[in-house]
Amino acid sequence: MSKPEKTANLPPRRLSVAPMMDWTDRHCRMFHRQITRHTWLYTEMVTTGALIHGDVPRHLDFSQEEHPVALQLGGSEPADLAQSAKLGARWGYDEINLNCGCPSERVQKGAFGACLMAEPKLVADGVKAMRDAVDIDVTVKHRIGIDDVSSYDFVRDFVGIIADAGCNTFIVHARNAILKGLSPKENREIPPLKPEYAYRLKQDFPRLEIIINGGIKTLDEIDLHLRHVDGVMIGREAYHNPWLMADFDSRYYGDDRAPASREDVLRAMIPYLAEQLSRYGSKGLKLNGMTRHMLGLMAGLPGARAFRQTLSDARQLAAGDPALLLRALERMRPLAA
Structure with missing residues (x-):
């Protein structure tokens, strides 16, 4: 427990x-x-x-x-x-x-x-x-x-x-x-x-x-x-x-600490995704069961659609690699420039 x-x-x-x-x-x-x-x-x-x-x-x-x-x-x-x-x-x-x-x-x-x-x-x-x-x-x-x-x-x-x-x-x-x-x-x-x-x-x-x-x-x-x-x-x-x-x-x-950036949030989630897949992957947990909650993170930004498309790519999701979060971020960067 x-x-x-x-x-x-x-x-x-x-x-x-x-x-x-x-x-x-x-x-x-x-x-x-x-x-x-x-x-x-x-x-x-x-x-x-x-x-x-x-x-x-x-x-x-x-x-x-x-x-x-x-x-x-x-x-x-x-x-x-x-x-x-x-x-x-x-x-x-x-x-x-x-x-x-x-x-x-x-x-x-x-x-x-x-x-x-x-x-x-x-x-x-x-x-x-x-x-x-x-x-x-x-x-x-x-x-x-x-x-x-x-x-x-x-x-x-x-x-x-x-x-x-x-x-x-x-x-x-x-x-x-x-x-x-x-x-x-x-x-x-x-x-x-x-x-x-x-x-x-x-x-x-x-x-x-x-x-x-x-x-x-x-x-x-x-x-x-x-x-x-x-x-x-x-x-x-x-x-x-x-x-x-x-x-x-x-x-x-009243918290005066600097907030995390969107990239900080994605990087913090990568080890969590890896740990969850290692622990529960054999019980049916898939990467998209977790990344689906992050699709709105870039809402309103240039390149947000490319970010969502990458996180929704069935082939890449099937690979089960949490680094997909960073690939989604990299794909939107040229569009946000």
Whole structure:
């Protein structure tokens, strides 16, 4: 079992990268960590069933460098959540986060995700069970409403009930979840954003840590939100345009060390890729399973297309040589001159 040492002094959750299925796996998180030292990173959602009945190391192993890192759980049974939280704490995660925001039909069939917003007392029981089981933070990520229930009172009461169970941190995806009729992708785009709901939560519950999520793409937007709430969680923009995070440490954490360059990031990833292929290549891990997370590193620069094309070249990927990262960089340089 992997037991990385926990970070002694955890930074505040001023900035974080959202848990995103099929995207924020351990390789993505390791890549993001080369860009920002202090931003909180979150796993993809892991169901309690997968941990209790499945391959625990496959779901929970991570690299020590990823700290601060949180495990997001999907589930609704308090006993299962407590058992899974114990596993997460034992593995060395810094936080356990409960998913109360995913609207997918598959998740609904498991009776968790956004549909849990209709059962705040069950969520409170789950939070209490996890808090009793572990000594790390237990947090909740949720929407502001479900289907046509869109009044502020709904989300205020949801937060209030769960706060009474001991949860101090709420990550608010500031739009409704439409449980029937919209795909998960459409649920990220069609329901209107209402950041003012997150702001009001902070006003009504000043002792709670309120973090806003949803549609945030620029530093100016982050600055605006931080006037009203404690933290900002970035979703897909962090994946498609990861260099946005290059300013996070200095701008939001007061770190005066020089940030890594894009080339520094690529060079730091090469030994990691080699080590992972050596350890897990026989179990099916391929180079493209890791390099796919880096395609957006050069977004907006001349030659970015050549960089992406090189990292997507099936023949070169099949060779399994991590130095492909540097070849992609060299190919774009003449175009960037």
